[in-house]
Amino acid sequence: MEGVDHLAHERNKSEFDVDAMKIVWAGSPHAFVVSDRISKLVASDPGFRKDNRSTLSRKELFKNTLRKAAYAWKTIIDLHLSEEEAAKLRFYVDEPAFTDVHWGMFIPAIKGQGTEEQQQKWLPLAYKMQIIGCYAQTELGHGSNVQGLETTATFDPQTDEFIIHSPTLTSSKWWPGGLGKVATHAIAYALLIVGGREQGVHGFIVQLRSLEDHSPLPGMTVGDIGMKFGNGAYNAMDNGVLRFDHVRIPRNQMLMSHVMVLGRGSSLLGPWGGKTDFVYSQWSALRGGPVGANGKVVLVVTCEGKYKQSDVPRQLVYGAMLYVRQTIVADASCALSRAVCIATRYSAVRRQFGSQNGGPETQVIDYKTQQSRLFPLLASAYAFRFVGEWLKWLYADVTQRLQANDFSTLPEAHACTAGLKSLTTTATADGIEECRKLCGGHGYLCSSGLPELFAVYVPACTYEGENTVLLLQVARFLMKTVSQLGSSKKPVGTIAYMTRVEHLMQCRCGVQRGFAELSADLVEAAVAHCQLLVVSKFIEKLQQEIPGKGVKQQLEVLCNIYALFLLHKHQGDFLSTGCITPKHAALANDELRSLYSQVRPNAIALVDAFNYTDHYLGSILGCYDGNVYPKLYEAAWKDPLNESVVPDGYHQYIRPLLKQEIRTARL
Numbered sequence: 001m002e003g004v005d006h007l008a009h010e011r012n013k014s015e016f017d018v019d020a021m022k023i024v025w026a027g028s029p030h031a032f033v034v035s036d037r038i039s040k041l042v043a044s045d046p047g048f049r050k051d052n053r054s055t056l057s058r059k060e061l062f063k064n065t066l067r068k069a070a071y072a073w074k075t076i077i078d079l080h081l082s083e084e085e086a087a088k089l090r091f092y093v094d095e096p097a098f099t100d101v102h103w104g105m106f107i108p109a110i111k112g113q114g115t116e117e118q119q120q121k122w123l124p125l126a127y128k129m130q131i132i133g134c135y136a137q138t139e140l141g142h143g144s145n146v147q148g149l150e151t152t153a154t155f156d157p158q159t160d161e162f163i164i165h166s167p168t169l170t171s172s173k174w175w176p177g178g179l180g181k182v183a184t185h186a187i188a189y190a191l192l193i194v195g196g197r198e199q200g201v202h203g204f205i206v207q208l209r210s211l212e213d214h215s216p217l218p219g220m221t222v223g224d225i226g227m228k229f230g231n232g233a234y235n236a237m238d239n240g241v242l243r244f245d246h247v248r249i250p251r252n253q254m255l256m257s258h259v260m261v262l263g264r265g266s267s268l269l270g271p272w273g274g275k276t277d278f279v280y281s282q283w284s285a286l287r288g289g290p291v292g293a294n295g296k297v298v299l300v301v302t303c304e305g306k307y308k309q310s311d312v313p314r315q316l317v318y319g320a321m322l323y324v325r326q327t328i329v330a331d332a333s334c335a336l337s338r339a340v341c342i343a344t345r346y347s348a349v350r351r352q353f354g355s356q357n358g359g360p361e362t363q364v365i366d367y368k369t370q371q372s373r374l375f376p377l378l379a380s381a382y383a384f385r386f387v388g389e390w391l392k393w394l395y396a397d398v399t400q401r402l403q404a405n406d407f408s409t410l411p412e413a414h415a416c417t418a419g420l421k422s423l424t425t426t427a428t429a430d431g432i433e434e435c436r437k438l439c440g441g442h443g444y445l446c447s448s449g450l451p452e453l454f455a456v457y458v459p460a461c462t463y464e465g466e467n468t469v470l471l472l473q474v475a476r477f478l479m480k481t482v483s484q485l486g487s488s489k490k491p492v493g494t495i496a497y498m499t500r501v502e503h504l505m506q507c508r509c510g511v512q513r514g515f516a517e518l519s520a521d522l523v524e525a526a527v528a529h530c531q532l533l534v535v536s537k538f539i540e541k542l543q544q545e546i547p548g549k550g551v552k553q554q555l556e557v558l559c560n561i562y563a564l565f566l567l568h569k570h571q572g573d574f575l576s577t578g579c580i581t582p583k584h585a586a587l588a589n590d591e592l593r594s595l596y597s598q599v600r601p602n603a604i605a606l607v608d609a610f611n612y613t614d615h616y617l618g619s620i621l622g623c624y625d626g627n628v629y630p631k632l633y634e635a636a637w638k639d640p641l642n643e644s645v646v647p648d649g650y651h652q653y654i655r656p657l658l659k660q661e662i663r664t665a666r667l
């Protein structure tokens with residue numbers, strides 16, 4: 001039956017132009033062309049094979065990841081791929097690797113926190129992969145609380161160097177991807193000590209390994225932290241542990257675009273001016289902690305004991321984080337759409353019960369319960385796509401403003417990226433698991449692709465800001481906004497709606513002192529605010545011109561499902577606050593059911609619009625042609641356990657049982 005499309009009847013039912021939807025999903029015709037070409041290139045190259053990943057041992061998996069990363073780099077060079085194409089290629093290779101951190105965190109950190117001089121020195125090396133970088137912030141004892149980091153960087157004015165040291169076991173760097181076995185350099189975060197005084201946590205470029213033989217440099221104890229959740233998945237990554245024993249690095253390896261420590265006799269440039277011994281700054285946690293009272297970086301000139309302020313707000317250190325978090329939101333729609341594509345196609349293939357007069361049984365996708373679990377996830381995938389697009393725009397906008405010394409939108413951008421990172425990753429991780437359940441027993445097989453997708457994805461709820469910690473930051477931002485409602489400072493942008501809420505206008509924010517007590521409720525408020533963002537950005541998308549027969553109508557249906565499903569899920573909150581009446585709630589529920597019926601004939605086409613190759617999906621249940629059973633059957637025989645009919649261990653452990661010889665067996 002090779003070549004037969006078992007889902008053709010489903011595709012024929014669709015009421016819209018799938019090719020036009022593919023372009024909407026990709027973001028533009030250009031993005032579609034690039035994505036389509038690169039995904040097919042990766043899928044057709046046996047060098048990027050990944051179907052055996054979950055059966056490899058850790059060592060084999062890791063070595064294979066190294067091979068793929070090198071092969072990907074060779075392909076990028078040989079084919080002269082642009083930066084955009086290269087990024088797409090890494091995306092479609094679809095394997096966590098040290099390169100993710102090198103390109104996604106090490107380079108952005110140097111760009112965001114390094115001086116021009118530092119960028120000129122380090123970026124060309126990093127771009128050519130003559131050095132490989134990791135991002136070493138988290139320690140064994142502290143992750144979210146960056147101010148609590150214990151690694152020290154003590155300035156030695158005699159030699160003009162920093163001494164990087166891990167004073168305790170809990171100060172060991174722990175988790176950084178790429179650190180364990182590959183990275184030659186790290187951006188290591190450490191508590192700066194100048195003249196005996198602690199001056200907050202800063203980033204330092206530290207060489208870890210020899211560029212000749214890859215051995216750790218003197219003073220470094222470095223290795224991998226061990227197996228992680230799931231088969232394959234994140235075990236392809238060498239998350240690492242690192243201890244420093246009085247490692248010396250030159251002063252110019254502290255990242256100094258916003259703060260600086262000057263050597264004796266150096267001149268100060270820019271807004272600070274003057275001549276001094278040392279200058280350093282104070283700034284709060286990268287991930288935690290409220291923004292300071294005036295939001296300014298405080299520069300301290302130690303030799304004179306004078307305090308000066310620059311015009312640079314301390315939130316500027318969030319720049320690299322904003323970038324990384326907005327990419328995480330974009331990735332959420334990819335991971336969720338992938339799981340939804342698998343579950344939708346399989347739900348159309350799978351039949352259970354309902355046979356009439358010997359006819360075929362019912363496709364499980366036709367059960368209303370299946371639809372009510374699956375279609376809100378399909379709607380969420382599209383909703384996250386569009387809010388991700390908007391966040392990308394917001395990031396570009398805020399970056400442009402920063403270059404023009406306009407810092408006004410930075411707190412809002414920070415709240416949006418933190419909140420949406422939290423919301424979309426939580427919903428995606430939960431959504432992937434729901435898709436696994438939607439596929440019944442077969443969803444539990446590695447060949448469904450869903451267990452590994454979940455295992456790879458779920459740490460996104462923790463890294464780059466633990467999701468609850470991030471929501472607490474959004475809650476603080478919202479409470480601050482509420483407290484300013486009566487003042488002349490009017491909320492704008494994503495919080496402008498607050499001025500329209502009559503009740504809020506009369507509120508005085510009373511949670512300043514009781515914040516911790518109310519934090520669980522405030523986190524819910526933060527989620528609601530972020531949901532409003534997602535819904536409003538979906539609606540804004542629909543206000544644009546969207547070409548293609550029936551495309552806009554389908555998106556309208558999905559947008560309504562997304563919004564009404566939320567209303568349905570949180571009915572209690574809406575009813576208890578008097579926002580809706582029980583009649584409204586019932587109407588919304590009726591409407592939701594009717595929307596599910598409208599999606600049903602278009603469901604397969606709506607997931608086809610993601611344009612995923614079978615290679616990228618990595619799932620027998622989700623394969624394009626729907627020919628699930630023969631492929632499942634065939635895959636089972638390829639399992640290493642089936643290499644022999646009688647298993648290894650039969651003579652030692654099974655036969656003695658069967659032959660009642662267990663007491664004399666050598667176990």
Ligand SMILES: Cc1cc2nc3c(=O)[nH]c(=O)nc-3n(C[C@H](O)[C@H](O)[C@H](O)COP(=O)(O)OP(=O)(O)OC[C@H]3O[C@@H](n4cnc5c(N)ncnc54)[C@H](O)[C@@H]3O)c2cc1C
Nearest residue numbers: 135136137138142143144175176177459462463464466468
């Ligand atoms: C796969 C993976 C890859 C990673 N890669 C890197 C990397 O490349 N570089 C790097 O530096 N780090 C990396 N990390 C580490 C990651 O960034 C941290 O684990 C993350 O920041 C969370 O910090 P934590 O582990 O200290 O969690 P904790 O903060 O200890 O969280 C534990 C619990 O405490 C709660 N909690 C914490 N603080 C508060 C609070 N103030 N109020 C209420 N509740 C609170 C949290 O909600 C959570 O439920 C990685 C982690 C993983 C899992």
